[in-house]
Amino acid sequence: MKISIIIPVYNGENYLKTIIPKLIKQPYKNIELILVNDGSNDGSLNICNLYAMQDSRIIVIDKTNGGICSARNAGLKKATGEYVSFIDQDDDFNEEIYKVLVNGMNTTYGIDMVIAGKELYLIDETGNVKKKVIRSYKNKIARGTELYKLSLNIKQDDCALHLWNCLYKKNIIESNNITFNENLKFGHEDSLFNIEYISKCKSVQLLPKSVYIYYRRANTSTSLKNNKYYINDFGLYSTQVLKSWKKYMSTEENKNIFFTYLTRLAINLYLQYGKEKEELNKIWNIINNIAGSKKITRKAVSSNLYYCYLWILTQLMKQKLFSVAGLCLKIKKQEIKRI
Numbered sequence: 001m002k003i004s005i006i007i008p009v010y011n012g013e014n015y016l017k018t019i020i021p022k023l024i025k026q027p028y029k030n031i032e033l034i035l036v037n038d039g040s041n042d043g044s045l046n047i048c049n050l051y052a053m054q055d056s057r058i059i060v061i062d063k064t065n066g067g068i069c070s071a072r073n074a075g076l077k078k079a080t081g082e083y084v085s086f087i088d089q090d091d092d093f094n095e096e097i098y099k100v101l102v103n104g105m106n107t108t109y110g111i112d113m114v115i116a117g118k119e120l121y122l123i124d125e126t127g128n129v130k131k132k133v134i135r136s137y138k139n140k141i142a143r144g145t146e147l148y149k150l151s152l153n154i155k156q157d158d159c160a161l162h163l164w165n166c167l168y169k170k171n172i173i174e175s176n177n178i179t180f181n182e183n184l185k186f187g188h189e190d191s192l193f194n195i196e197y198i199s200k201c202k203s204v205q206l207l208p209k210s211v212y213i214y215y216r217r218a219n220t221s222t223s224l225k226n227n228k229y230y231i232n233d234f235g236l237y238s239t240q241v242l243k244s245w246k247k248y249m250s251t252e253e254n255k256n257i258f259f260t261y262l263t264r265l266a267i268n269l270y271l272q273y274g275k276e277k278e279e280l281n282k283i284w285n286i287i288n289n290i291a292g293s294k295k296i297t298r299k300a301v302s303s304n305l306y307y308c309y310l311w312i313l314t315q316l317m318k319q320k321l322f323s324v325a326g327l328c329l330k331i332k333k334q335e336i337k338r339i
Contacts, residue, residue, distance in 0.1 A: 001082040001106075002030045003098055004170065006075030008068045009035050012089035013043040019089055020051050020058075028098035033058045034075045039065025069180035069189050076173065084170050086163040090215060093164070097211040101167035104205045109141055112172060112201035117210035118158075118165040123217040135159070137206040148248045149300075151198045152241075152261040153191075156302040160194045165212040168197060176200045181240065186230045186269060188237055199244040230273040235286045238262055242290055255293035260300035262287050263310060271329060277322040284317045294318065 005023060009016065016035075023033055035048040035058065045062055052058040061074050072086065083105065087093065094100070097116075104114035115137065122131040135158055142150050151160050160166075172178070178196050180189050198204060227233075241258075248254045266283045274280070288294065296314055301307045316325040 001102065002032060002080070003028070003083045003085055003102070003167070004032050004034060004075070004079035004081035005085045005087055006034045006036065006072055006079065007087045007089055008038055008071035008075070009040060009044050009048060009089055010038045010065070010068075010071070011040045011042045011044060013040075013047055015090045016044060016047045016051075019087065019091075020047075022093075022095070023087070024051075024055055024057075026093075026095045026098060028102065031057055031098070032079070032081055034061065034078055035059070036061045036063065036071040036075045038063060038067070038071040067182065069182040069184065072180045073182070076179065079170060082170055084168040084173060085166075088164060088214075090217070091164065092213040092215070094209075094211045094213075096209075098167075100207065100209050100211050104207050105167055105169075109203060109205075111141070111203055111205045112169055113198065113204045114167040114207060115159060115204060116165045116207040116212070118162065118212045118214060119210050120214050120216065123215055134210060136208045136210060139208055140206050142204045142206065143202065145248065145254070147198050147201060147204060148245055148254065149257065150204065151195045151245075152257060152300070154257060154261070154300040156264075159206070160198060161191050162214065163190050163193065164214065165210075166194070172197065172200055181236070183236060184233050186227050186233045186237075186273070188233075188265075192237055192240055195241055196244050227273045230269050231279060231282050231286070234266060234269055234283060235290075237265075238286060238290045249292060252293070253297070253299070255291065256295045256297035257300045259287065259291040259293035260296050260310065262291055263296065263314060264301070267310075267313065267329065274326075277326045280317065280322040280325055281320070284322075 037045045037048055037060065048060045052060045059078060061078060063074055076084070100116055101114045104116065105111050117136040120133040121129050124130045137159060153159060153161060178193065180193055184192065249258065266287060270280060270283060294314070296307065296310045298307045301310060313325055313328060316328065
């Protein structure tokens with residue numbers, strides 16, 4: 001089976017001469033490598049074209065700058081493989097990545113998606129590794145309601161938040177018109193793509209082996225440090241997630257899980273971008289209008305302490321005590337786990 005590997009390229013001349021040869025040389029040979037130059041103003045396009053001249057499996061798309069979602073969507077339109085994979089230009093991977101992912105897909109159980117382990121390296125301004133986080137998952141197949149809980153990250157293990165450690169079926173993407181939402185600005189486009197995709201799956205294979213290394217660099221991070229649109233984006237994101245999982249919102253338990261997920265996400269967004277108490281009011285209104293529940297559930301948080309903390313925050317916001325809630329958030333900022 002052929003894999004279409006999509007790489008958005010933007011001013012990546014310092015990374016392309018490493019990532020492209022490594023992908024070409026990795027042992028799974030039935031690939032097409034789609035390099036989407038998203039309006040780079042360095043030598044990235046020339047590097048892409050040079051490699052394309054040397055290997056017929058490489059396809060270069062040159063487009064005006066539209067952002068990473070636009071670049072990935074352009075790659076999806078060009079993809080001809082049965083499977084789809086996404087790589088970022090400045091990351092790294094296990095050379096066995098596609099052997100592992102394809103073996104996970106090729107089972108007798110009709111798997112629609114494979115999610116393998118991954119590693120996150122936090123790189124400081126001097127280029128040194130500040131922190132290393134390894135995510136490894138039990139070898140299991142998720143189905144039915146398990147897919148709903150997996151996509152909403154109720155174990156807070158970042159299982160389905162990212163693209164790079166996953167393998168997708170092109171026919172599921174095409175038949176359901178799944179694309180990256182180009183209107184999102186706060187950086188959860190990966191999560192939304194996965195939620196929309198998983199909602200169309202019958203089964204997802206989880207694998208323990210780590211296949212991808214994600215570098216988050218302090219001096220080149222693509223995450224926005226100031227985003228005045230984050231509340232609007234949160235509303236858009238929440239609406240789309242509800243639309244994807246509408247079929248599971250008939251039970252009180254699943255409604256509570258969704259409410260807890262949105263509350264966790266909203267808290268993290270506010271801690272990253274928020275400044276005024278009025279923003280908490282707007283966020284709370286979005287959650288109330290979309291979630292269909294106002295109850296924090298222990299089933300969607302990682303610890304009893306975090307559950308208590310979320311419960312207290314929601315009680316404060318229910319009483320419109322947003323100043324107190326904001327103070328509580330600031331005090332506990334360093335202890336809130338990343339969604």
